[in-house]
Amino acid sequence: xxxxxxxxxxxxxxxxxxxxxxxxxxxxxxxxxxxxxxxxxxxxxxxxxxxxxxxxxxxxxxxxxxxxxxxxxxxxxxxxxxxxxxxxxxxxxxxxxxxxxxxxxxxxxxxxxxxxxxxxxxxxxxxxxxxxxxxxxxxxxxxxxxxxxxxxxxxxxxxxxxxxxxxxxxxxxxxxxxxxxxxxxxxxxxxxxxxxxxxxxxxxxxxxxxxxxxxxxxxxxxxxxxxxxxxxxxxxx
Amino acid sequence: xxxxxxxxxxxxxxxxxxxxxxxxxxxxxxxxxxxxxxxxxxxxxxxxxxxxxxxxxxxxxxxxxxxxxxxxxxxxxxxxxxxxxxxxxxxxxxxxxxxxxxxxxxxxxxxxxxxxxxxxxxxxxxxxxxxxxxxxxxxxxxxxxxxxxxxxxxxxxxxxxxxxxxxxxxxxxxxxxxxxxxxxxxxxxxxxxxxxxxxxxxxxxxxxxxxxxxxxxxxxxxxxxxxxxxxxxxxxxxxxxxxxxxxxxxxxxxxxxxxxxx
Ligand code: HEM
Ligand code: SF4
Ligand code: FES
Numbered sequence: 001x002x003x004x005x006x007x008x009x010x011x012x013x014x015x016x017x018x019x020x021x022x023x024x025x026x027x028x029x030x031x032x033x034x035x036x037x038x039x040x041x042x043x044x045x046x047x048x049x050x051x052x053x054x055x056x057x058x059x060x061x062x063x064x065x066x067x068x069x070x071x072x073x074x075x076x077x078x079x080x081x082x083x084x085x086x087x088x089x090x091x092x093x094x095x096x097x098x099x100x101x102x103x104x105x106x107x108x109x110x111x112x113x114x115x116x117x118x119x120x121x122x123x124x125x126x127x128x129x130x131x132x133x134x135x136x137x138x139x140x141x142x143x144x145x146x147x148x149x150x151x152x153x154x155x156x157x158x159x160x161x162x163x164x165x166x167x168x169x170x171x172x173x174x175x176x177x178x179x180x181x182x183x184x185x186x187x188x189x190x191x192x193x194x195x196x197x198x199x200x201x202x203x204x205x206x207x208x209x210x211x212x213x214x215x216x217x218x219x220x221x222x223x224x225x226x227x228x229x230x231x232x233x234x235x236x237x
Numbered sequence: 238x239x240x241x242x243x244x245x246x247x248x249x250x251x252x253x254x255x256x257x258x259x260x261x262x263x264x265x266x267x268x269x270x271x272x273x274x275x276x277x278x279x280x281x282x283x284x285x286x287x288x289x290x291x292x293x294x295x296x297x298x299x300x301x302x303x304x305x306x307x308x309x310x311x312x313x314x315x316x317x318x319x320x321x322x323x324x325x326x327x328x329x330x331x332x333x334x335x336x337x338x339x340x341x342x343x344x345x346x347x348x349x350x351x352x353x354x355x356x357x358x359x360x361x362x363x364x365x366x367x368x369x370x371x372x373x374x375x376x377x378x379x380x381x382x383x384x385x386x387x388x389x390x391x392x393x394x395x396x397x398x399x400x401x402x403x404x405x406x407x408x409x410x411x412x413x414x415x416x417x418x419x420x421x422x423x424x425x426x427x428x429x430x431x432x433x434x435x436x437x438x439x440x441x442x443x444x445x446x447x448x449x450x451x452x453x454x455x456x457x458x459x460x461x462x463x464x465x466x467x468x469x470x471x472x473x474x475x476x477x478x479x480x481x482x483x484x485x486x487x488x489x490x491x492x493x494x495x496x497x498x499x
Contacts, residue, residue: 014443195473
């Protein structure tokens with residue numbers, strides 16, 4: 001048993017071990033980001049569609065499955081953040097003395113600001129959870145204001161919450177900034193994870209890169225369409 | 238032949254004492270000189286003026302030994318792709334240029350003097366696993382182990398690494414992954430290296446980490462600086478080999494009889 005723990009802690013202590021964990025947690029987060037976006041786009045299918053979707057998420061497996069998903073995501077986020085902060089600090093220490101003249105030949109600007117884009121996304125995620133999940137500092141938990149009828153049954157009015165949430169300009173602006181940084185993070189991170197997992201070959205690398213850029217763009221357009229439609233074009237208001 | 242008048246900013250340092258840039262004028266440098274020959278001319282002038290010449294490493298001066306090691310205008314081995322400092326020619330510069338000349342900077346490569354750094358960390362990584370064990374005695378028959386053409390070619394590509402350290406110098410994180418992946422990958426690719434593949438991969442990566450190199454962030458500055466144009470796909474292979482070896486180690490498959498009981 002202790003030798004198993006020894007091997008695991010040696011794995012985390014190693015450079016490649018941490019990188020593999022970053023890649024796997026990044027992949028899990030990518031899956032979430034895609035699913036989350038598809039679900040949210042139901043807002044354009046009208047109040048019933050998104051309210052039903054929200055109700056389904058909260059009631060599947062007698063309300064237990066959402067907690068399984070939440071704990072899984074929390075684990076992925078913690079692993080991703082702890083390992084990347086650790087890696088970034090080691091990387092800074094490994095150069096020790098900076099060059100008097102710095103040159104960059106091929107590294108993309110996105111790849112150079114991963115920790116900055118990541119930490120800003122983290123700040124946004126915390127805000128976003130307080131806004132729409134915990135719902136502090138707003139009335140979204142008030143059943144008198146946010147209840148909708150679905151097949152004769154009262155459910156939380158997700159539709160109205162999202163419309164009201166994004167009608168407030170600062171919330172929309174912060175959301176758009178965070179999604180733009182996520183797009184930037186993924187424009188490097190998506191393809192990078194395949195290199196880290198050892199799946200990139202000379203043949204597949206250009207494909208991973210193209211898929212990564214396309215995916216990052218999809219996430220940008222898909223997510224930003226919601227606050228832009230509501231805040232700028234008055235959708236649902 | 239044209240003559241170039243250059244302004245150099247050269248790093249001067251003795252051991253662990255703090256270093257500084259020295260401004261050195263380098264007038265009338267023939268454009269057919271190599272970068273090292275330019276430094277020789279500069280040093281002769283410094284010596285004649287009674288000053289301390291600039292210390293730098295060099296040996297073969299034909300791009301095969303990996304000793305020369307300068308970061309020129311922020312680029313390890315200078316601006317030419319696939320070229321060592323000794324093979325870089327002054328015709329790549331213009332008269333009036335200011336050229337920054339610095340050592341290969343990394344915590345794992347301590348400065349010995351001026352532009353000379355100690356790269357013995359690389360030797361310790363090889364010692365940890367960059368070999369195949371063979372029986373001594375009668376020489377084995379040369380064709381005993383058949384090696385496929387593609388495998389031989391790939392191993393030769395990795396074997397082109399001359400151990401210069403430009404990958405470390407150019408990496409934003411001073412990571413040695415390109416070097417280690419070439420050295421481990423060469424042997425891990427060949428049938429002769431298969432028996433010790435997992436052990437080698439774990440040992441070389443652990444030694445790399447212990448030396449204080451950084452972690453790869455897949456930015457590929459190393460490949461752009463490598464004088465032998467080693468491909469970053471070797472790093473993907475090292476990641477894969479390391480993942481497989483680690484899983485086997487965690488579950489205890491293929492453990493060498495190390496006497497630890499379980
Ligand atoms: C939804 C949120 C996120 C997603 C989808 C995501 C995705 C990814 C992916 C796929 C990678 C590439 C992994 C690799 O190169 O193998 C990555 C790398 C990275 N992430 Fe995230 N990430 C997210 C949030 C964060 C957060 C909150 C941080 C804050 C610390 C962060 C910091 C980093 C850093 C520094 C790297 C570079 C690591 C390296 O290359 O060594 N990420 N991310
Ligand atoms: S991989 Fe290239 S840059 Fe790195 S040590 Fe080998 S030859 Fe030099
Ligand atoms: S001096 Fe031998 S490679 Fe440059």
